[in-house]
Structure formats: structure tokens, C-alpha cells
Amino acid sequence: MKVAITSTGNTLESNLDQRFGRCAYFVVYDTDTKAFEFIPNPNIDAEQGAGPASVNLVASRDVQKIISGEFGMKVKPILDSLKIQMVVLKDPEKQIKDIIEMLKH
Template sequence: MKVAISSTGKELESEVDVRFGRCPYFLIVEIENKEVKNFKVIENRAAMQFGGAGMTAAQLVANEKVDAVITRAIGPRAFSVLTQLGIEIYQGSGKIKSVIEKFIDGKLEKITAPTGPMFTGKNI
């Protein structure tokens, strides 16, 4: 299973970024047999985009063939793109390493609707 996590940095010790579309990085984590097997960092090209950052970010992680996304907040456009592609979205906060453990243990809440309005990402 591959999971994309909105991140403030490039390490598993980084924090989950509150913003999906405007986070600086995504950590793409591969999980096998309830363990992290590998991860890579991709820079979020949409972070400084004037508009449509959520949709661009959603397409970016979808291109990585992820099964799920973990973030703190997600707008309606990104939510729509991900759900249409069958990518599940979960809410998590804190250190990424800890959030991954909670995900593996089934302790993260699934996001079933957008958690914020459009056009607020730059101001959070």
C-alpha cells in the first residue's frame, strides 16, 4: 500500500502539514505487512500556485499511484479529485512517523467531506 502524507519537511520526523494543496512536500510511504518499507519525498509544485493548488496537488499524488492520503485539512476540489480516483483520505496530525503507526493500526479518522473552503490555503 502506498500513502501520500502532506508534510512540513522531508523526514518521517516532520509534521503533517495542515494544508493539503499548499504543503511544501509529500512523503510517499510504502507499507507492507504493517511496516514502512520505503518512503520518498516529492516537492509539491502546487504549493506556490496562484489558484487550483488543491487540484494540482491531488493529481501529483495520484500520479504516484497512492491508495490513501493523510492530511489535516483538504478543500473541495482536491477532495473531489481524490475520491473520484478511489483514493481514501484520512485526517492526521503530529509527527509523520506517529501518524503512520496510527494509520497502520486503523486509528485515523477517514475524511468523508471537504474540511475547509476553497482559497484559504495560503492564509492558514
């Protein structure tokens, strides 16, 4: 299963980005192959519609779960209809490698 995590940078030491639509990078982590991939978010400076555009980006990678600090009003109904699970973690200090470690439970 693939999981998307919003990240402030492109290393495993980066922190969890508290925003979904305008995060700096998405980390797509595959729990089966343990592979991960950093995708820069093209919508970071978008005036509006950053959330739905970001959903399209991660949905095209067949992600089934997204971990972020907050999801906007426009994003929630789209993710609901796509049956993508939202995980809200309000901890800006959390590093990407910690989260990947937690996912290995």
C-alpha cells in the same frame, strides 16, 4: 498499498502539514515494502489550482490513501472519483514518524 502524508519538511521528524494542496512535502509511504519517499510540492506558491495539481502528483504515484489536515472543495470530488481515501487528522503536532508508526497497526 501506498499512502501519501502531507509534511512540513523533508525529515521523519517533520510535522503533519495541515494543508493538502499547499503542503511543503508529500511523503509517499509503501505499507508493503516499508519504503518512503519525500516529494517536494511544486504547487506550494500556486495562485490557484494547487489542490487539483497536487492530486495529479500523488495519483501518478498510485497512492490509495492521503493523510492531511484538510482537503479543499475542489479536491474532494476528484479524490472521490479516483477512489482515493481521505484521512483528516487535525493534529499539527503529529510527526511523520508517528503517523507511519500508526499505519503499521
